[in-house]
Amino acid sequence: MLSRLWIGPLSVVATLTMAMPASAAPISGNLLDNPSFETLENICCTFNGAGNLLPTSFADDWRGELASIVTAGSITPADGTRMLQFVATGAGPAHTFNSSEVFQIVDVSGFAAQIAGGDVVAQGNFFANRVAGDDQTDTRFLVHVLAMTGAESAFPFNIADGTGVFRLAEAAVNFDTDADVSTWQEVSVTLPIPVGTTYLGIRVGAVENVVNDTSAPEFDGHFADKAFLGLVSTADIPEPTTLALFAFGLIGMGTMRRRLHN
Secondary structure, three states: OEEEEEEOOEEEEEEOOOOOOOOOEEOOOOOOOOOOOOOOOOOEOOEOOOOOEOOOOOEOOOEEOOEEEEOOOOOOOOOOOOEEEEOOOOOOOOOOOOEEEEEEEEEOHHHHHHHHOOOEEEEEEEEEEEOOOOOOOOOEEEEEEEEEOOOHHHOOHHHHOOOOOOEEEEEEEEEEOOOOOOOOEEEEEEEEOOOOOOEEEEEEEEEOOOOOOOOOOOOOOEEEEEEEEEEEEOOOOOOHHHHHHHHHHHHHHHHHHHHHHO
16 A cells, blocks of 8 residues: 655655565576577477477576477567577476477576575566467467476476475466567566575476367467576565655654754
8 A cells, every 4th residue: 555644745655564575686697598599499309208308408408399499470579589489289397288388497506505595586487479360379378487406407307206306396377468469478477496496497388278289380379588587585675665664754853853943
């Protein structure tokens, strides 16, 4: 709730809330390699005989299901000259057949001291766009961030580990986009990082939420660009509410002093 407090001719705006939202200070930049897909990569795919995606060099690289890095066509990249296009689904790490997903993992062991304090949050996002299509065009995108431990070479199999030994925490968001090809829409998620996390995984994808096609291309024109994964700290950051009320107190003291002198 926003309140306006009056002291004679002077007004001060202060935020009065029962629960103050946590502030955050960046402790890293973008940890992703090739976040805007400007560098051509062979993203897809290595599957085993059972249709499961093999853990082939996810570190500092994009891997996943059938997707391609492309230049502008009916849609212009959000950043630079290239973007990622989702093409088809497969039996990927999430064991679904209704989404085309790409992954990247990031080593965060260099932030062990901050993570040990228990007040580090991961912020993951990307920008999504799609063609308008028709009534059978899928509209949904997803972003998924995972806090992991153990061997990076085991990713992504350990995200499905039922014991929770490898996957310490996770957060995911599904987002339904509009049909305006001129606008890129942000899909974002935050995840408090548990103590003991040694690396993060991020998954971005397009979802068949309207029609689940069984052959490629399964998406009419679905794109991702400007991906981000970074860390912020919520420790010892003054709240906007606290600062506003502190300023109000100082002004009040000044007003009282002027009245006493008068």
